[in-house]
Amino acid sequence: KPSGGHITPSPGVGMESQCPSSYGRRFGPATPMQRVLPGSPPARLRAPRLGSGRMDFSLATALNSEFREMRTSERVEMMELNDRFASYIEKVRLLEQRNKALALELNQERDREPSRLGDVYQEQLRELRRHVEQLGTAKARLEIERDNLAQDLGSLQQKLQDEVTLRLEAESNLAAYRQDVDNATLARLDLERRMGTLQDEIAFLRKVHEEELRELQEQLSRQRVHVEVDASKPDLAAALRHIRGQYEAVAASNAQETEQWYKSKFADLTDAAAWQTEALRAAKQEASEYRRQLQALTCDLQALRGANESLERQLRELEERYALETAGYQDTVARLEEDTQSLKEEMARHLQDYQDLLNVKLALDMEIATYRKLLEGEESRITIPVQSFSSLQVRETSLDTKSVSEAHVKRSIVVKTVETRDGEV
Known part of the structure; x- marks a missing residue:
């Protein structure tokens, strides 16, 4: 389950299409002979040697064109991923701001309104109970x-x-x-x-x-x-x-x-x-x-x-007034209970919205972490130097597997469960 903590994006991850040009800035223009294609079949990358120690340049040209096409597609894909990543980061920023605003509003409501309304309601209920007891005493007398x-x-x-x-x-x-x-x-x-x-x-x-x-x-x-x-x-x-x-x-x-x-x-x-x-x-x-x-x-x-008739008339008037006042007090209590229930429901709804936003944020944080691992793996894969063109060997690379496996690194996640019962946290 996603945790309630915030995952801050790493500063090394580019907001725009920065990863395709990082290799060129550090090592100069990339040539087909200096790159190793990740996930390529061994038969496609194995350069046949001539008996005189020379390479087949036609095959190298074909490999170079194919490699360029692959790099172009990778660059386009990286640009799209960077755009999506930037939009996700912007969305996460907006959600965090909204989350903070809702949390602040929730804390303010929790600190201010329930206690004040509760005191007001309790005072009114005590006053109504005292009045009802007085009426009951007068009625008994x-x-x-x-x-x-x-x-x-x-x-x-x-x-x-x-x-x-x-x-x-x-x-x-x-x-x-x-x-x-x-x-x-x-x-x-x-x-x-x-x-x-x-x-x-x-x-x-x-x-x-x-x-x-x-x-x-x-x-x-x-x-x-x-x-x-x-x-x-x-x-x-x-x-x-x-x-x-x-x-x-x-x-x-x-x-x-x-x-x-x-x-x-x-x-x-x-x-x-x-x-x-x-x-x-x-x-x-x-x-x-x-x-x-x-x-x-x-x-x-x-x-x-x-x-006797006067007392009976006064008793009936008192009973009618007591019934009317009791009905009014019951209506007031019911209205106050409805207001309290509506406030509790509103607080529960805010808590649910906060929980949903927190879940969305955690999901976005997980996705951002996954993209970060993918980008870090791609950058490490691109920056591997080639020893020499003559020592080009077909090697099985495990960068993709490593990227995927690193994307699934086990993390210790603290699960924060927020329960609401009758509108109370």
Whole structure:
């Protein structure tokens, strides 16, 4: 894996097409006899010797032309590689500048924004929690007051129900007392009527008795007849007197008994009427007292109902305001969490861009290192001097293999892994 370190291009590597002319500057114009073609087959580079020690110049000319063509193609290829290398270096420079700018911006955001926003959010959350706790305490206090008022209202309603029951009992007793008074009044009127009838009857009987006595006396006075009777026969006058005495005694006794009975009954009725009147007065007074207490309890009940309704209305208003404030606080918390999440996502995106740019830079550094090794290998291959034209031997060169192998030299690479979890590094 590519490391996070920067690989600085070597100053010896040319930015333009400098490698093809380095050999000429140091050793003069290159001739076909002074160069060894890398990777050429042995049969093409083996110069046949003549028996007299002379070279076949026609073959040398062919080799020279072919070598020139190869050098021309190599020069063009090197120029293209140099152009690509220069563009890569420019791109790497731009990416490094952008990488530094992003790293600086990321460090600034990491040092400044999260801590400040976190403190602001935490302060707001603490304030909201304190406000919610205060509202909860106020709600609990109002609920306790409501429960106490509900208990007081229940006790007053029970007391009112008891008073209503007592009032109904008093009214029932009053109705019964009124019925008794009416019955006593009717009985008194009946007794008075009967007493009047008896008095009339007594007066009539007296008149009849007096009339009978008067008639008897008149008869006795008119006849003046002396009747002689035997001793064994009773005297009529004595018998009449005796009957009269008995009748008067019975009449007097009946009149006395009737008068006494009337007086006793009248006294009883008077006492009963007085007792009923007193009971009625007490019942009326008790009923008025109950009525007054009922009115007072009704007023208290109305006041308590008004207070209960007011408290319930205040409780509903507090609950509605608490619900609205809670919803607002929840919206604020959700919005702050969304902002925090967006900032975390933006930081993660910046980190991902930074990681991508770092990967691109490392890939470019590896490619630049590969091109550097290729260029160094080409330069070392070109600068190998030839001993002499006569000692030209076909040699197997391993410069390409060496260049390729050097391009794959093992390096100790430090892998820097940047992980992001919930927007935090």
